[in-house]
Every structure is written in C-alpha cells, then in structure tokens.
C-alpha cells in the first residue's frame with residue numbers, strides 16, 4: 324500500500340507535484356497516467372525517498388520508505404533501466420545487489436529465470452538490447468520478493484512481445500496480492516493492463532477511478548453510421564438534438580453523439596434513409612484521456628489542418 328497526503332514538490336518556480344493525495348492498494352495494477360511533464364517520475368522519486376517533498380508526506384506500508392529496514396524486500400522499483408554498470412554480467416549485477424541488500428544468492432538465479440534471461444546470465448549487460456535491459460531492471464526489482472512494485476514507463480521502446488510479457492507479469496504480480504504501481508503516457512497500454520487509474524496533469528490529481536469509470540465519465544458514446552444519404556441523415560439527426568461529425572475523406576460516414584443508436588435507426592427508417600452500417604463506438608481510454616488532460620498538457624504541438632479531425636455540425 325502506498326499513501327500520499329498533500330504531497331508537493333517545487334523546483335524553483337516550478338510546482339512539479341501539487342498537493343497529491345491518493346492511495347495505491349494491493350491486489351491490483353494501478354496505472355499512473357499523465358502527459359509528458361505531468362509529474363509522474365517526480366512522484367515516484369518522492370515515494371522512494373530519492374527526493375524530499377516540499378510539503379506533505381508519502382508512506383509505503385505505513386512508513387516513509389527511507390525508514391525501511393530492508394528496502395529491496397519492501398519495494399522493487401524500475402525507474403531507469405539504463406542505470407546499470409554495463410561492464411558487469413547480468414548475473415554479477417544482480418549478485419552485487421543481493422549481497423549489499425542481505426538477500427540470498429539463490430534469488431539471483433530465480434529472478435533471472437522469471438524474466439527469461441537465463442541464456443545470457445554471463446553476458447555483459449553493455450551488449451543488451453533495450454528489451455533485455457528492461458528485463459534485467461525488472462529482475463532487480465523482483466530480487467527482494469517485495470510486496471510493492473513500481474515501474475516507471477516499463478514498456479518504453481519495447482516490441483509487442485516484450486510489451487505483452489510485461490503486461491502479463493504485472494497482472495500476475497497483482498494477482499499474488501502485491502501492490503503494482505505503473506506509470507505510462509501510453510493510454511492504450513494502460514487500457515489493457517490497469518485495474519485502477521490515477522491521472523495527473525500539471526502535478527495535480529485529475530482522476531482516481533477504475534478504467535471503466537474513467538471512460539464512462541470522460542467520453543461520449545458515439546455511433547458510426549454509413550449511408551449514401553449522409554447529408555439528409557445529418558439534417559434529421561441535428562434537428563433531433565444529435566451532434567454530427569463527418570470525415571472529410573469519406574462523405575458517406577457520420578459519427579453521431581448525444582442520440583441513442585436506436586433513435587438514429589428509427590429516424591432513418593421513418594424518413595426512408597438507407598443505412599449501410601450502424602455501429603456503437605466505445606471511446607477508447609486514449610480518447611478519454613486526451614479529453615480529460617487537454618487543459619493540462621504542458622506543450623501542445625501544432626496540428627496541420629489536413630490532419631485535424633472532422634468538422635462539427637452543432638445542433
């Protein structure tokens with residue numbers, strides 16, 4: 324369990340973390356989401372005692388982590404996978420960590436097997452691919468068999484097989500009753516991995532809920548309609564209180580919100596508008612996240628006009 328109360332970190336004029344209060348519970352994967360610069364890494368560093376808060380507090384299993392007697396047995400963290408001594412083999416890197424943390428040497432072999440690095444245990448980590456480095460970082464996090472695990476952007480730069488592996492590992496660790504806290508700016512990834520979400524923007528907490536609640540609260544249900552009579556249907560839907568957007572590249576397809584799918588079908592039937600498709604669209608976590616954090620993004624890129632989504636026809 325991780326508990327933050329009024330956690331605040333200021334760097335000069337910059338309020339990187341702004342009065343964050345949250346609880347990360349065991350037995351589930353908690354995704355820590357936010358756009359670039361939102362304060363995720365700073366929060367993780369504060370949890371681990373690598374930085375001191377300007378105000379507020381954070382505890383791991385009821386105590387500040389800096390006070391832990393056996394840190395690696397309490398928390399396993401993957402913050403920067405590249406922060407390893409490249410000249411050492413995977414085996415020696417982990418052995419060194421085990422010895423300095425009073426952990427049995429047999430754990431080294433166990434975690435190497437768990438992360439699938441048994442074949443390269445004697446190889447210098449300098450020659451490791453990004454994915455192998457990530458696995459080695461995770462092996463180090465698991466060395467002390469901790470109840471709390473923290474991963475900062477663990478899938479960055481990984482191939483689909485590596486992403487799937489990390490996803491399944493995190494779920495398995497949570498199913499064992501551990502606390503799993505994972506940061507990402509990849510919404511699509513969290514959608515498949517996290518049970519619970521904490522979303523921050525500009526250092527502030529903007530959502531603390533399940534994935535399903537997050538999508539429901541932050542996005543509109545839409546309906547995709549394909550019809551050879553799109554102009555007529557758009558008029559009917561708009562007159563009935565619906566909101567229509569069209570795709571500049573495909574004049575026969577409409578996206579409709581604010582009207583139930585059944586009502587759209589009835590309107591088409593009553594007015595002899597032929598439909599070729601009528602599909603409900605569940606907004607993805609990515610879309611819900613963009614909607615929620617659009618005010619909290621630090622740096623906006625200009626979008627060329629041709630790439631902007633459709634034009635809106637308001638009711």
Ligand SMILES: Nc1ncnc2c1ncn2[C@@H]1O[C@H](COP(=O)(O)OP(=O)(O)OP(=O)(O)O)[C@@H](O)[C@H]1O
Nearest residue numbers: 334337339357358359360361362363364365366508
């Ligand atoms: N040591 C530091 N000195 C000054 N400013 C800092 C420092 N560390 C972080 N910041 C600033 O604090 C803010 C939060 O940064 P942080 O790295 O925690 O965000 P993040 O959510 O992890 O971002 P990203 O997804 O890009 O990694 C940023 O504006 C960053 O520039």
